[in-house]
Amino acid sequence: MRLRVLGAALLVAPLATTAALAQSKAPGVTDTEVTLGITTPLSGPAAAWGTTALGAEAWAKHVNEQGGVHGRKIKMVMKDDGYNPGRAVANINEMKDSVFAVVGLLGTAVLNANNDNIADAKLPTIWPYGNPQVFAKQPREKLRTVFMVYPDYSDEGEFLLLQAAKLAGAKKVAVFYQHDDYGKGGLDGVKRGVGKAGGSVALVADVS
Numbered sequence: 535m536r537l538r539v540l541g542a543a544l545l546v547a548p549l550a551t552t553a554a555l556a557q558s559k560a561p562g563v564t565d566t567e568v569t570l571g572i573t574t575p576l577s578g579p580a581a582a583w584g585t586t587a588l589g590a591e592a593w594a595k596h597v598n599e600q601g602g603v604h605g606r607k608i609k610m611v612m613k614d615d616g617y618n619p620g621r622a623v624a625n626i627n628e629m630k631d632s633v634f635a636v637v638g639l640l641g642t643a644v645l646n647a648n649n650d651n652i653a654d655a656k657l658p659t660i661w662p663y664g665n666p667q668v669f670a671k672q673p674r675e676k677l678r679t680v681f682m683v684y685p686d687y688s689d690e691g692e693f694l695l696l697q698a699a700k701l702a703g704a705k706k707v708a709v710f711y712q713h714d715d716y717g718k719g720g721l722d723g724v725k726r727g728v729g730k731a732g733g734s735v736a737l738v739a740d741v742s
Contacts, residue, residue: 562634569609570594571633573625574640578616586663587612587638619647630655637661642668642687642716652679665719687716691723692730699727699735706738713742 562569574587594608602608611633615622622644626636630651635658639645645664652659653676662669662680665687669680698704709724711717721740728737 560634561631563606566606567609568603568606569611569633571626571629571636572610572612572638573615573622573629573636573644574612574638575617576612576614578618580617580641583617583640583663584614586640590638615644617641617644619643623647623651626651626655626657630657634658635660638663640664642719643714645669646715649676653677665715667719668715686723687719688723688726691720691725692727693723695724695727695735696731699731704735706736708739708741709737710741717742 562571572587572590574584575581576584576587591610591612594610597603598607611629613625613629615625617640619641622639622641626648629636636652637660639648639652639659639662642664645662645668649668649672651657653672656679658679658681660681661683663684666682666684667686667688669677669682695707698707707724707728709721711721724740725737728735
């Protein structure tokens with residue numbers, strides 16, 4: 535499902551801007567191509583998540599085989615950041631003047647490192663995978679080019695806890711979490727869910 539929506543996002547970006555591009559050239563746009571950038575973990579501990587970028591690349595190829603979008607082919611520029619925020623910043627800096635948009639920016643730490651960067655560059659950022667709170671804390675004027683569709687981790691953690699209680703009759707839960715904003719947000723949500731469960735579920739351990 536995520537790949538289908540990301541594929542749709544690849545179409546929406548050039549479709550939504552066709553009229554504007556006809557009047558003035560934008561970075562990454564020519565008469566025949568629209569260039570989209572991806573920085574993603576193709577290596578390192580989160581390399582499995584890089585398959586989302588490979589899915590986007592495959593979708594772009596499919597769209598191009600059907601003739602592209604309004605006569606323009608989609609060109610993908612993909613860079614490996616190894617799930618390292620510093621490398622992701624370097625990748626964005628390399629791409630920001632030559633791509634129309636960035637798609638699938640992945641990881642809460644990566645979003646934190648790049649939120650000002652993409653805002654200052656006015657770089658359209660389609661479906662960043664990470665905690666929406668990274669952008670919720672930003673001034674409204676910095677969010678004009680960010681198109682977020684990912685759930686809040688606290689809400690997600692609360693939902694999962696309450697569903698475990700409702701569907702599986704869970705009485706005790708434990709949480710293994712990543713020791714950063716990504717994992718802590720989920721843990722906070724689980725704790726909030728425990729409170730809403732009215733004592734019917736206990737959080738017996740949390741380990742980072």
